[in-house]
Amino acid sequence: MTPAQTALLDSLAATLGPKGIVTDAERIAPWLVDWRRRFHGAAPALLAPASTAEVSAVVAAAAAHGVPLVPQGGNSSMVGGATPPADGSALILSLRRMTAIRRLDAAANLAVAEAGVILSDLHEAALAAGRRFPLTLGAKGHATVGGLVSTNAGGTQVLRFGSMRGLVAGLEVVLADGSVHDGLAPLKKDNRGYDLTQLLIGAEGTLGIVTAATLRLAPEPATRTTAWAAVRDPAAALALLRRCQAGSDALESFEILPQETLAAVLAYVPGARAPVATTAAWHLLIEHSDPAGAALTERWLGEALADGLIADATIATSAAQAADFWRLRESISDAERALGPASQHDLSVPVDTMPRFMIEAAAACEARFPGCRASGFGHLGDGNVHFHVRAAPGTDPARWYAEEVPVVTRFVDDLVIAAGGSIAAEHGIGQMKRDELERTSSPARLAALRAVKAAMDPLGILNPGKLVTLAPRRAGQ
Amino acid sequence: MTPAQTALLDSLAATLGPKGIVTDAERIAPWLVDWRRRFHGAAPALLAPASTAEVSAVVAAAAAHGVPLVPQGGNSSMVGGATPPADGSALILSLRRMTAIRRLDAAANLAVAEAGVILSDLHEAALAAGRRFPLTLGAKGHATVGGLVSTNAGGTQVLRFGSMRGLVAGLEVVLADGSVHDGLAPLKKDNRGYDLTQLLIGAEGTLGIVTAATLRLAPEPATRTTAWAAVRDPAAALALLRRCQAGSDALESFEILPQETLAAVLAYVPGARAPVATTAAWHLLIEHSDPAGAALTERWLGEALADGLIADATIATSAAQAADFWRLRESISDAERALGPASQHDLSVPVDTMPRFMIEAAAACEARFPGCRASGFGHLGDGNVHFHVRAAPGTDPARWYAEEVPVVTRFVDDLVIAAGGSIAAEHGIGQMKRDELERTSSPARLAALRAVKAAMDPLGILNPGKLVTLAPRRAGQ
Numbered sequence: 001m002t003p004a005q006t007a008l009l010d011s012l013a014a015t016l017g018p019k020g021i022v023t024d025a026e027r028i029a030p031w032l033v034d035w036r037r038r039f040h041g042a043a044p045a046l047l048a049p050a051s052t053a054e055v056s057a058v059v060a061a062a063a064a065h066g067v068p069l070v071p072q073g074g075n076s077s078m079v080g081g082a083t084p085p086a087d088g089s090a091l092i093l094s095l096r097r098m099t100a101i102r103r104l105d106a107a108a109n110l111a112v113a114e115a116g117v118i119l120s121d122l123h124e125a126a127l128a129a130g131r132r133f134p135l136t137l138g139a140k141g142h143a144t145v146g147g148l149v150s151t152n153a154g155g156t157q158v159l160r161f162g163s164m165r166g167l168v169a170g171l172e173v174v175l176a177d178g179s180v181h182d183g184l185a186p187l188k189k190d191n192r193g194y195d196l197t198q199l200l201i202g203a204e205g206t207l208g209i210v211t212a213a214t215l216r217l218a219p220e221p222a223t224r225t226t227a228w229a230a231v232r233d234p235a236a237a238l239a240l241l242r243r244c245q246a247g248s249d250a251l252e253s254f255e256i257l258p259q260e261t262l263a264a265v266l267a268y269v270p271g272a273r274a275p276v277a278t279t280a281a282w283h284l285l286i287e288h289s290d291p292a293g294a295a296l297t298e299r300w301l302g303e304a305l306a307d308g309l310i311a312d313a314t315i316a317t318s319a320a321q322a323a324d325f326w327r328l329r330e331s332i333s334d335a336e337r338a339l340g341p342a343s344q345h346d347l348s349v350p351v352d353t354m355p356r357f358m359i360e361a362a363a364a365c366e367a368r369f370p371g372c373r374a375s376g377f378g379h380l381g382d383g384n385v386h387f388h389v390r391a392a393p394g395t396d397p398a399r400w401y402a403e404e405v406p407v408v409t410r411f412v413d414d415l416v417i418a419a420g421g422s423i424a425a426e427h428g429i430g431q432m433k434r435d436e437l438e439r440t441s442s443p444a445r446l447a448a449l450r451a452v453k454a455a456m457d458p459l460g461i462l463n464p465g466k467l468v469t470l471a472p473r474r475a476g477q
Numbered sequence: 478m479t480p481a482q483t484a485l486l487d488s489l490a491a492t493l494g495p496k497g498i499v500t501d502a503e504r505i506a507p508w509l510v511d512w513r514r515r516f517h518g519a520a521p522a523l524l525a526p527a528s529t530a531e532v533s534a535v536v537a538a539a540a541a542h543g544v545p546l547v548p549q550g551g552n553s554s555m556v557g558g559a560t561p562p563a564d565g566s567a568l569i570l571s572l573r574r575m576t577a578i579r580r581l582d583a584a585a586n587l588a589v590a591e592a593g594v595i596l597s598d599l600h601e602a603a604l605a606a607g608r609r610f611p612l613t614l615g616a617k618g619h620a621t622v623g624g625l626v627s628t629n630a631g632g633t634q635v636l637r638f639g640s641m642r643g644l645v646a647g648l649e650v651v652l653a654d655g656s657v658h659d660g661l662a663p664l665k666k667d668n669r670g671y672d673l674t675q676l677l678i679g680a681e682g683t684l685g686i687v688t689a690a691t692l693r694l695a696p697e698p699a700t701r702t703t704a705w706a707a708v709r710d711p712a713a714a715l716a717l718l719r720r721c722q723a724g725s726d727a728l729e730s731f732e733i734l735p736q737e738t739l740a741a742v743l744a745y746v747p748g749a750r751a752p753v754a755t756t757a758a759w760h761l762l763i764e765h766s767d768p769a770g771a772a773l774t775e776r777w778l779g780e781a782l783a784d785g786l787i788a789d790a791t792i793a794t795s796a797a798q799a800a801d802f803w804r805l806r807e808s809i810s811d812a813e814r815a816l817g818p819a820s821q822h823d824l825s826v827p828v829d830t831m832p833r834f835m836i837e838a839a840a841a842c843e844a845r846f847p848g849c850r851a852s853g854f855g856h857l858g859d860g861n862v863h864f865h866v867r868a869a870p871g872t873d874p875a876r877w878y879a880e881e882v883p884v885v886t887r888f889v890d891d892l893v894i895a896a897g898g899s900i901a902a903e904h905g906i907g908q909m910k911r912d913e914l915e916r917t918s919s920p921a922r923l924a925a926l927r928a929v930k931a932a933m934d935p936l937g938i939l940n941p942g943k944l945v946t947l948a949p950r951r952a953g954q
Binding site for chain 1: 582584585628629631635640642643652654656657658659660662663664665666667668669670671672673675676678679680681684696719723726727825826827828829856858859860861897898899900901902903904905906914918919920921922924925926928929930931932933944945
């Protein structure tokens with residue numbers, strides 16, 4: 001521990017108490033590595049404040065002593081965004097003790113949740129009030145409100161309700177000097193200058209520490225219809241998506257996956273069955289909560305069959321069957337991991353571009369990296385492709401990750417930029433994509449990001465090394 | 478003209494050509510005063526670039542010569558946001574020559590419009606493609622896309638579609654050094670760091686110059702139902718609003734006005750008639766585009782009548798009658814102006830708070846300023862009150878505006894802050910509310926606003942004196 005870190009802990013001992021300062025290496029260890037075990041950090045202490053006032057005290061002290069902080073919620077970042085630097089220079093600032101749902105107003109469709117509230121707990125609290133918080137994702141049992149806000153999390157319901165950016169009505173934030181910005185009031189119109197709430201959403205804890213959020217709820221829908229369709233290609237899928245969107249405001253999910261991905265899932269999940277018997281190159285998982293119910297889906301799918309847009313389709317006849325469909329979708333990551341090492345890319349392109357991109361990018365990767373298999377699945381309605389390039393059979397995993405993945409990544413990212421897309425759709429930048437963000441961003445964008453970072457965190461104490469560096473990095477930095 | 482301004486114009490002469498540089502005082506004069514004639518400025522030249530490249534050249538040259546620029550669209554700011562400073566130090570940067578709708582994609586529900594496109598022209602272009610741009614306001618014949626974006630404009634359709642912040646899918650911006658940030662790609666998920674598009678929306682031209690925007694369109698609804706209801710008080714109105722919101726996603730407007738405001742409109746608009754015969758203290762204008770049509774409205778209003786929530790109601794039976802209802806609403810500003818001098822406040826509070834605020838704030842003002850009449854009308858669904866305090870009969874207008882309005886403003890703003898609201902709901906800060914923003918903001922918010930301004934516009938050349946100053950102002954500054 002550095003003298004500055006020791007002094008910092010001493011200054012906070014009375015404020016945080018023994019529960020709020022963890023220096024036991026064994027208790028810290030789980031929080032030093034990301035959940036995919038790709039990034040390993042070090043930190044001599046973990047600070048766990050229990051209130052906004054305590055977070056404020058921590059950040060003020062960190063500023064005074066010049067000690068960086070790495071904010072952490074559920075530690076489920078896909079990009080190493082919550083893993084501290086390896087040199088032990090930073091302390092972990094865990095928000096997991098801030099678990100209060102301060103308010104839940106069903107009539108106003110609003111909840112005020114502290115940063116440490118776990119997503120599935122928020123789901124349950126909303127449901128108990130006859131409402132729902134309409135954002136969900138695989139890590140819902142770990143991901144916290146603070147992390148969801150700070151990464152502008154997405155998931156499988158973005159089509160209708162948007163990502164976190166659309167669901168946050170206000171934020172409480174501790175700024176880099178320890179001052180508290182109270183922006184929790186749910187004002188639907190507020191033009192008092194730059195929108196600090198929007199600036200903090202997706203900032204990955206590099207501009208301020210989110211301590212609480214006012215979140216929009218939605219009525220729990222009376223009906224939900226889930227269908228599976230076999231489709232020729234992504235272009236036909238997009239045509240069907242446009243018809244569905246024209247026919248209802250309540251389309252909630254429109255997921256696409258290739259046949260080989262479905263095959264991998266069926267091989268991986270014990271007892272799983274293909275929803276439709278017809279073999280097709282692509283598959284769709286469609287869900288809506290329109291009051292018109294299954295009749296609407298039947299009409300959509302019937303017309304699409306008649307027009308040759310789809311080859312086969314089925315509508316789940318029970319909640320259990322709908323859950324089976326979703327289990328296939330949610331098992332993709334695990335199933336693909338079982339196929340061997342891969343280079344995984346969370347990217348987005350304009351929705352209209354996505355069908356062509358999925359086909360052409362896969363072909364380009366397979367041509368450029370002989371023996372590799374490339375394919376994408378994802379959220380067609382959001383233009384969000386989870387694009388995987390799998391190593392050629394027999395490839396040594398260590399060599400693949402150390403030598404090949406960076407080359408594949410640059411190749412894929414160049415394809416994305418050429419298509420007018422984003423190299424970071426819903427997982428953020430963290431430390432994993434920081435260099436690629438620098439490489440692929442225009443000088444104008446990069447200068448603006450750096451200027452904002454320097455303005456809001458002039459001492460560089462908030463989540464150092466994540467998202468953007470203040471100057472071009474030198475080799476080995 | 479200062480030597481620096483002369484040098485700037487000389488350096489741009491070849492790039493902009495004669496159409497792009499206006500120095501004729503008569504041609505500049507209309508752009509030196511805001512449309513309400515409350516702010517008067519001076520500028521020795523008006524620059525009118527016709528392309529993004531030309532805007533880039535103008536801003537780069539302004540930075541090089543240290544000459545501030547005041548961006549201007551339709552010059553319909555309610556807060557002096559587009560009026561240059563009185564000392565002639567700045568030049569006007571008019572975006573009105575950038576009028577191209579670069580793309581309109583009905584299938585994708587997107588349009589790319591340049592900064593100078595007038596709102597009503599955008600409405601017409603969308604309509605010609607079977608779509609609509611779902612934001613409208615009184616100044617639609619003047620307001621431009623650049624100004625609408627830069628002020629995060631609202632209006633009467635925010636309830637369903639949100640303000641500009643919800644309708645902008647991407648921006649092209651010239652930053653303070655003249656570099657161009659191309660963020661036009663309509664990516665539904667893009668987590669590449671701080672959201673520059675969201676930062677620029679509502680920044681009033683103080684962080685960068687918006688040159689084009691990708692805007693979301695919506696299908697033109699098949700049906701639209703407009704109703705008028707007489708209601709006891711705003712609390713009953715809120716109860717009805719909640720019922721309507723629970724019953725449909727397609728509620729578009731929910732406007733509230735007091736009886737005395739309706740009376741003023743009826744006296745002001747030749748031939749205008751009250752929509753319902755019953756005299757009530759408050760009135761509602763309700764519009765939805767639910768496919769269920771008038772039957773749905775009939776059910777809502779029938780139940781509300783039975784429950785005593787409303788006293789009377791009528792549904793427009795023709796588009797002409799609906800237009801008559803809207804004419805009453807849209808004539809409020811002019812009708813109230815005819816009543817004499819007033820202190821006008823565009824404010825917002827949380828929606829649930831709005832009923833009580835409207836009543837209590839009016840009473841507090843009338844108690845504090847004897848002889849004055851206070852009342853509010855506005856967008857109940859958005860918590861947005863247009864609150865007016867009318868001078869006591871016989872008050873000298875000049876004295877009222879110079880001496881009383883600042884006192885009334887501080888009093889009203891303190892009530893708003895105490896209610897957790899915003900002193901600038903949809904009109905922004907401009908120069909009119911800048912000092913009040915400083916006075917009523919927390920040190921944390923103000924420091925953050927200043928840090929962002931200094932970061933993005935280090936030379937202070939973008940719309941100087943608007944929104945926020947870089948340091949607390951000294952007397953007379």
